Structure formats: structure tokens, C-alpha cells
Amino acid sequence: MALMPEIDRELCNGCGLCLAVCSCKALVLVDNVIVIMESEECDYCTQCEAVCPTGAISCPFEIVEES
């Protein structure tokens, strides 16, 4: 399975800003916490991380040289 953005459930306050910016419709609010429902849809644009006011969403990158 493709690596997904990471969500810290304790930091998520359910504000839904990430839902508004997610063009892939990969995010869903469940019990006032964001969950990534459909991994195939997420294209890792990192907009959800950019807009999150609490730092609950993280989109980490590996940094490599082209072989």
C-alpha cells in the first residue's frame, strides 16, 4: 500500500480545513477526527499538511539521489 499522510488523532480538532483543500476526496471526518479513507485517491499533494492549524497531518518525505 502506498505511504499515506500521517494523522495524529490527538492533535486533530475536527476543523475540516483539510477536507476543504483536498482535491482528491481522500479525507473523511469520522467522530470529529480526520481519517484517510481512500488511499488510491490521495496523490500526496501535502495541501492538507499545509492548511492544518494544529499540525495533526504530516506528509513526510524521503530525500534520495537519483540512481
Place this chain on the structure above:
Amino acid sequence: MSVDTDFLRSVAHFSGLGLAELRSIAKFVFEKSAQRDELIVEEAEPGEALYFVVSGAVKELKTSVEGKEQILRIIRRGESFNDVPALDGGPSLASAQAMGPVHLYGISRTDMGIILQEHPTVALNVTRVLGERVRYFVSLVEDLSFKPVIGRVAKLLLDYAEDGRGPRPRLTQRDMAAMIGTAREMVGRSLKTLEDAGTIRMERHRIVIQDKEALREAA
């Protein structure tokens, strides 16, 4: 608990010591584990111990009163943090936070004093470690003061990719921003500029350096 003397041997502080010496130092070592985001050391608190990362990664950071973070270093296996407070008895200079599950070895300030007295080689090694640390921070200050953001991003990417010291934690754009003293948005723009120039390629969860020479010129 059995302290791994092979690990101690690999740590710069204990370089050049024989097995007997490592075993005598091992008696002072305690183990500690931390989970992701757990604060191991808090800035300004009394510096009670020196820590070595056995597994995982720790970020050393300063936080402003407004909550803005500056990551000073990312500490990986075999490296140490909280050295200065453990040596001079002053408060911790920065906080240290686990980037994921970490396993640490620690030596208390008191015991470190005993070790330094009983093993002069360790004292010499510590001066070298601190000397390298000073060089690192002078370079960081230089970058923060004089380099444009895109140059700092380029240097960060180069340093990370060229670092042959073993597995490295993945970085978010927020982490990168905190490491180079800028806003997350500026990191994003710089990455876009570098990608548009063909210097890097942004893949799903990977930043691939395509043109290292161009990245060096940008750094």
C-alpha cells in the same frame, strides 16, 4: 540490563577505548525509551544526563514564546545530545523530542564527571565532539544569516542525501522549515522552483535529486 559495549565503542565519546574500559563505563549507563513526540529533555530544565541515541531519531529544538520551532539538529544512532548541560551543570540549552520510537543510553551528570576523571581519553574525545558541534552551529548561523531560502533548502537536501551515517528519518516540509528557519510555505515554493528547474523531482513521499551539481550551485 546488558549494555552493548560494541555500541559504546562506536560512539565518538568512547573512541579508542579498550574493552575493559568500555565495560567499566557501561556500569554507569542507564537505558531509556521514548515514544514519538515525547519530550526527553526540556529546554531550561536542569541538565541531569547526557544521552546517546541507540535507535530511532531525536530532534533538538528551540521554541519561541510564540510557539515557533527552530530545529537545531537531528540526532541519530551513535550521536549524543544534552552534552553541554551534563558537562557544565547548567540548564538544558534546547529541548529534545523523539521523532518516532527511540531507544537511548544515558549517563548522569555526576557519573560523566567520574568517567572524565578516570578516562582521560574520553575527555579528549569530548573536546573533539564539542569542537565539531561548534563548527556545525557556526555553519548553521552562517546559512540562516546569509543564504536565501532556496539556498538553504538546496543545502538541506544535499546534506541529507549525502549523509552516509545510516537510516535517516523522513522529513515533512514543516520539519524542513523548522530546520532552516523559514515558513513552511517558503519551503514549498523553493521545492517547486527546484522541481521546475529540473534539479529535483517530487514523487509521492520522495524528493529525488536529479541534478546534484545544479543543487550544489543553488546551495
